[in-house]
Amino acid sequence: MSLLLLLSIACGGLNRGKVDEQPKEPAPAPAPAEREARAASPGQVDLTAFLGINEAVTVPPPFLTRPGFGDKELQDLLNEDAGLTVDLGAGWVRGHSATFPFLSHQAWSKDPAQHQEWADMWVKTLQAQGLEPLIMLSPWPGNKTQQVTQNYLPKDAKAYQAWVERVVERYDGDGVDDMPGLKKGIHHWEVDNEPDLKADPMGPGKSKAAQAKFCQASEYAKVLIMTSESIRKADDKAVVLGGGFYRPHTDSGREYMKQVFSTQEARDAIDVLSLHVYFTEQGTGRFERAISWGREAVPGAAIWITETNQPAQDDNKSWVNKQWQAAMLTRMVGVALREGVSGFYWHTLADAPTGARKGPGGMKVHSFYEQPEPGTLKAKPAVTSYKLLSARFAELGSVEIIEEKGGIRFGAGGPRLIWEGSAEGKATNLVTGKVTTGRVTADPENSYWVE
DSSP, X not given: OOGGGOOTTXXXXXXXXXXXXXXXXXXXXXXXXXXXXXXXXOEEEEGGGTEEEETOSOOOGGGGGSTTOOHHHHHHXXXXXXXXXXXXTOOEEEEOTTSTTOOBHHHHHHOHHHHHHHHHHHHHHHHHTTOEEEEEEBSSOSSOGGGTOSOSSOSOHHHHHHHHHHHHXXXXXXXXXXXXXXXXXXXXXXXXXXXXXXXOTTSSSSOHHHHTTSSOHHHHHHHHHXXXXXXXXXXXXXXXXEEEESOTTSHHHHHHHHHHTSSHHHHXXXXXXXXXXXXXXSSOHHHHHHHHHHHHHXXXXXXXXXXXXXXXXXXXXXXXXXXXXXXXXXXXXXXXXXXXXXXXXXXOSBOOOGGGOOSSSSOSSOSSEEEEETTEEEXXXXXXXXXXXXXXXXXXXXXXXXXXXXXXXXXXXXXXXXXXXXXXXXXXXXXXXXXXXXXXXXXXXXXXXXX
């Protein structure tokens, strides 16, 4: 297996563990009016388009400058990642502007030909494997913004918007200035990443004083509006995601979202609200609260969870282990469906090699695969869980989601996913894969698919 699966640098890397702001006493998860309405009139979701993986097909930047590392080596690694993603059953891959293929205006401005070539290679790799891309576009690298600029707003807004329009036009599949070899149009685009983290003095960057003035909600709103305008100008079929908020379950995150979407123009700029929800509790209160507060900020918008995960080990939390991680994955999928979410992306394919983990914090044991030695992957139980869910979702297609005690049902009289309580029937343990017939009882380390 390739070393490219060393993805600890992704989406905040090792700094992330230092900035995971959490209320000391979590408030009870809200029960919004929309949830009661959905219970009375069950929601429907396309399960074939529900599961994705964040940054599943990428390479760490240092690989690109290694001696002897050329296009063939790059393509081999991308193919390997795409193959692993397909094997898991994910239908979507989120491409991040801070990692390969670096879809930020700042990066492309340095070497347009090279970055276009890399982006073409990435798109072709995904399309060859039947994967759908969700592509992030940003003025700056999405997680390393403070390392390249002291001012969040682009100095030349017109040049930035023209670049966005060119990129979208190249991949929209309308026959005008399309990438040679494009199999189908790409229509899902996300505007930047975790602006609320950029604006937080606890976040990565320079001094606290400088950080507190960086990427304020009004500034992100301006970038969101101008980017969305250019995306839609190039592609009238475009689906625009905005937000990628890092703390939607906290008071500060809630306030930031409300400020970003305080105008109708900002609300109209998106079709989908993108949320990132990271927490390590035995329950899902924070997860539910993030969804509820996101819906409060942009009523009527679809919601995708474009980043989330759980650790497989935590020395400070005795309940955390590999089985718990797998059971929480299925529980979070179920809760997301129950709450009307229409996209769910795990972060990410593989942990960094055990011997390569350095520094405090970070998401070191949160992925699907361990890497005991560089290039050697070992599947965690979460792999079994994700594969079983994705296989059943592919069979079910578009279906009503009906809330039941301790779980959800897929269509009237259909199969159930349970993470609490008991059920009877043909049951597949979504952590172990074992199939039994009779009564089963879910617990924090076991969830079930029951026919």
